[in-house]
Amino acid sequence: MKIIVTGGAGFIGSVMVQYLVNKYPEDMIINLDKLTYAGNLENLKPVEDKPNYRFVKGDIADRKFIFELFETEKPDVIINFAAESHVDRSVEHPEEFVRTNVMGTTTLLDACKAYGIKRYHQVSTDEVYGDLPLDRPDLFFTETTPLHASSPYSASKASADMFVMAYHRTFGIPVTISRCSNNYGQYQFPEKLIPLMISRALADEQLPVYGDGANVRDWLHVEDHCQAIDLIVRNGREGEIYNIGGHNERTNLQVVKTILAALDKPESLIKYVKDRPGHDRRYAIDPEKLTKELGWKPQYNFDTGIRQTIEWYLDNKSWWERIISGEYQNYFKEMYKDRVTD
Numbered sequence: 095m096k097i098i099v100t101g102g103a104g105f106i107g108s109v110m111v112q113y114l115v116n117k118y119p120e121d122m123i124i125n126l127d128k129l130t131y132a133g134n135l136e137n138l139k140p141v142e143d144k145p146n147y148r149f150v151k152g153d154i155a156d157r158k159f160i161f162e163l164f165e166t167e168k169p170d171v172i173i174n175f176a177a178e179s180h181v182d183r184s185v186e187h188p189e190e191f192v193r194t195n196v197m198g199t200t201t202l203l204d205a206c207k208a209y210g211i212k213r214y215h216q217v218s219t220d221e222v223y224g225d226l227p228l229d230r231p232d233l234f235f236t237e238t239t240p241l242h243a244s245s246p247y248s249a250s251k252a253s254a255d256m257f258v259m260a261y262h263r264t265f266g267i268p269v270t271i272s273r274c275s276n277n278y279g280q281y282q283f284p285e286k287l288i289p290l291m292i293s294r295a296l297a298d299e300q301l302p303v304y305g306d307g308a309n310v311r312d313w314l315h316v317e318d319h320c321q322a323i324d325l326i327v328r329n330g331r332e333g334e335i336y337n338i339g340g341h342n343e344r345t346n347l348q349v350v351k352t353i354l355a356a357l358d359k360p361e362s363l364i365k366y367v368k369d370r371p372g373h374d375r376r377y378a379i380d381p382e383k384l385t386k387e388l389g390w391k392p393q394y395n396f397d398t399g400i401r402q403t404i405e406w407y408l409d410n411k412s413w414w415e416r417i418i419s420g421e422y423q424n425y426f427k428e429m430y431k432d433r434v435t436d
């Protein structure tokens with residue numbers, strides 16, 4: 095099978111690519127990534143010389159490029175991770191979110207329509223459902239919860255999901271969608287809560303907690319997310335949506351305090367700052383459909399997963415220090431100067 099993973103140089107995409115390359119040596123895995131600020135080929139070092147792995151630099155919203163790629167590669171499966179993914183950036187600059195997240199998705203779907211595909215999988219998010227109230231812990235997002243996006247980021251992801259389902263119904267494209275809760279783990283870009291707080295705490299810098307810190311996120315280890323996507327792509331039913339989550343709800347303050355305790359740093363580093371506009375209060379996933387239909391179960395619980403993740407950031411200081419200094423962006427030039435014309 096030939097699988098194109100888009101956004102495979104990002105946080106979750108790079109873990110997915112490593113997982114597929116190692117688990118399915120008979121499959122060819124093509125990592126298609128534009129290498130925006132969030133794309134880092136250093137994440138792929140463990141697999142970059144494997145015979146069933148290839149990197150292609152390109153933009154999912156570039157129609158000519160995508161159609162030519164489908165023409166030459168004739169992929170069997172597309173797993174679309176490529177996206178602008180940071181909510182705060184979407185508040186500042188929504189345009190790029192529409193371009194990549196919506197038009198990039200429709201460009202890929204058009205190519206699937208023109209050249210055929212065995213499975214198009216859209217990696218979506220629980221943020222498309224909006225948020226839940228803090229005083230109703232009995233409520234969870236299910237696959238039939240109405241879409242109610244709050245931020246330009248989640249509106250762009252919800253819009254993409256609607257196009258995916260429309261292309262399924264109108265043109266018969268064999269699609270699946272997964273909607274996962276917040277991920278944590280290795281290779282997460284240090285703009286997101288957990289790696290940001292780890293890197294700042296280690297430097298004894300203030301930790302900016304938005305609002306009152308009582309917002310709740312439902313955390314899932316990135317490897318559990320990737321395993322679920324693999325199951326859905328191979329065994330999930332066409333035209334279906336699957337929620338992914340592991341019932342690991344924590345307030346932001348609990349997460350930050352856990353990090354401080356693990357690093358032996360004082361809570362006085364916490365600094366309450368102005369809230370994110372439109373800040374969602376609580377996310378919580380009901381993963382029952384995925385569990386019942388496909389037998390998926392997460393391997394990690396948050397308490398052990400977060401400890402391992404903190405260890406990873408301690409052991410891989412140079413990885414995130416090169417990001418903070420901007421040096422990682424030279425890696426493509428160094429590694430690929432003789433391999434691609436760009």
Ligand code: NAD
Pocket residue numbers: 100101102103104105106107126127128129130131132133134152153154155174175176177178179180194198217218219220251273274275276277278283
């Ligand atoms: P990320 O920002 O770390 O990575 C995104 C990747 O996409 C980068 O490598 C970037 O270079 C690439 N990219 C961006 N625009 C592109 C374009 N136009 N063409 C080709 N490549 C492009 O994101 P992430 O956190 O790994 O998230 C991956 C996917 O998972 C996203 O679709 C996101 O919405 C979804 N998701 C993320 C989480 C989470 O907690 N991080 C949770 C649920 C769903």
Ligand code: TDX
Pocket residue numbers: 179180181182218219220221275276277285286287288290302303304305309310311346370
């Ligand atoms: O400095 C910060 N201080 C703070 O209090 C940052 C960066 C975040 N926060 C809060 C905001 C959120 O309540 O922490 C929580 C987590 O924030 P993010 O890491 O930015 O994630 P979130 O907004 O929840 O979205 C993430 O999960 C769903 C991903 O970035 C999305 O791509 C995914 O779809």
